[in-house]
Amino acid sequence: MTLLEQTIQSISKTLNEDAFHAAKERLANQAKPAGSLGIMEDISARLAAIKGTIDVKLSNKRIVTCAGDHGVTEEGVSLFPSEVTPQMVYNFANNGASVNVIGKHAGAIVKAADLGVNHDFEPDLPIFHKKVRYGTANFTKEPAMTREEAVLSIEAGIEIVNELEAEAPVDLLGTGDMGIGNTTPSSAIIAAFSGIDVEKLTGRGTGIDDECLKNKIAVIKKGLALHKPDPADPIDVLSKVGGLEIGGLAGLVLGAAARGIPVICDGFISTAGALIACELAPAAKKYLFASHKSVEIGHMFMYERLGLDPLIDLRFRLGEGTGAAVCMELLDLSTRILADIKTFEEVGINDAQ
């Protein structure tokens, strides 16, 4: 059995029901109107069910930012040149990027991963070195990658989780992405799975203008028409119109789910990875939390397919794991809400009449 098959098979289909019910009971008895802390209460109960305790401690928080390049940038789909991908990987390694700053605020350790950047990084650069190939092919001409490479990229994500866990048990994993041009494959992926019009799923990425957006839509349509990715075969979708970092992001979700680690996905690209993961292994959804609502218009269709609601909408459109990092603070808070807010009985207050 391959690592991917093993991982999918080891994802538990059930969470801890006892912890879930204990959480619900405690929340209902806390000295506040029932349900008055809304979504935070729901999250805290799901985390309790994942971890098997109502006193969940999310101490070791890790964010992995998967990077890869995209041959389709030849078609002029992005405002930034591909050279920015490796430059940003160095920026992550030097702790100067947005995700480093937001991750630090959330108490999370951020580490980038090279899944397919078109650049040779020094072996001692503190990143996960998991290059599958030097960027994808231009999917308007040939498949983005081979089927084998698609599997390798997912397995690289799984390996990263295993390596993190070998260092210290991970309490909460956040995913993030970097790859100039990668909103294009992400729109293509949700289009392939959902069959929704490409126009409805394609946004401005880093900020392209009307003409460039029209071109981007045409490029995605061309790729889908040429390769006809099979929506029932997520590996086929990933290999034909996906990205290497998107495969890595799928692997992070599968690896986390297999080890019972709650995982919070970031914006449009990370959610494309989560979508690949959950199409392969629907049980992974139980461990998955949506972070923010991206400005990218296709994002909500991904969440709809995953059955998830984003926690916040701060009009982010950056990626890197920035939205996941912000929401890590909320997940952490939810655990305190459940464990630390006292019950009516504990404080000796009359309950509602």
Added chain:
Amino acid sequence: MTLLEQTIQSISKTLNEDAFHAAKERLANQAKPAGSLGIMEDISARLAAIKGTIDVKLSNKRIVTCAGDHGVTEEGVSLFPSEVTPQMVYNFANNGASVNVIGKHAGAIVKAADLGVNHDFEPDLPIFHKKVRYGTANFTKEPAMTREEAVLSIEAGIEIVNELEAEAPVDLLGTGDMGIGNTTPSSAIIAAFSGIDVEKLTGRGTGIDDECLKNKIAVIKKGLALHKPDPADPIDVLSKVGGLEIGGLAGLVLGAAARGIPVICDGFISTAGALIACELAPAAKKYLFASHKSVEIGHMFMYERLGLDPLIDLRFRLGEGTGAAVCMELLDLSTRILADIKTFEEVGINDAQ
């Protein structure tokens, strides 16, 4: 000149334009697509303008939870009995309530204030002792309080800010409320100012049923018809259909604005207080941040009138300062986004072509 008049007069109508422009320039040059951290960027620039620096430090964060009782609870508008108000004040003082837990997570010190609870607290209880009277009158029969008491309640809030500042300069102030029955006066206040139908502004508070909601609407209409509060005279509105803690909440906003302290208001009741403050002194809006969108349906109309957008929507309907506390973490984060994310130049990356 009274304390209230002095305070209103000393609110600066302009913020630091130089710091604002320096913030905007730095945000535009950071190594990320321009504007890609959305609302967090806007907030960080406003905080820079308030504080006069692009490296804002929100170290001393304080939350004040104003408590008061309401005579209108005689009319059966709430699910909980009035006795819960003092019980919850003890709970705040003992650090066991929701706002204590969430405030602690945000690194904020929480302290309750008695503006008008129908109970005698021990003088050494660690709260602000600012009782104006033992709860309001039932406004379906007489004005909630006298005009003089309304002014005293606002001035009590101002005094609290002054006392906090005497301890240590406050970097960020959060407001919160406790008072069984206080969604009723809050709906009455926004109805009085806006003239919008009471039905559209009245929600279920702590969770009342359909019949109870119908009664609550009738109660508010009766109070408004009886007293005809003058929307051009915020003190008239507060005294006739308001609450003592709502006056205190207005005073907190005015006191913070007068001292150049950014202030973040909580949910429906705190925003009613902020509304009174900003109707008295529109310049206070420059220092005011909206936290969350409450489940209470009248809340958005308050924000509309204040020209503010809530940061988050986690379906909270609790008050106490819980929403303000969650958003304090976001305001704090925004300062790090502005100060710590490096520019393209600082990290040597090509800017967009």
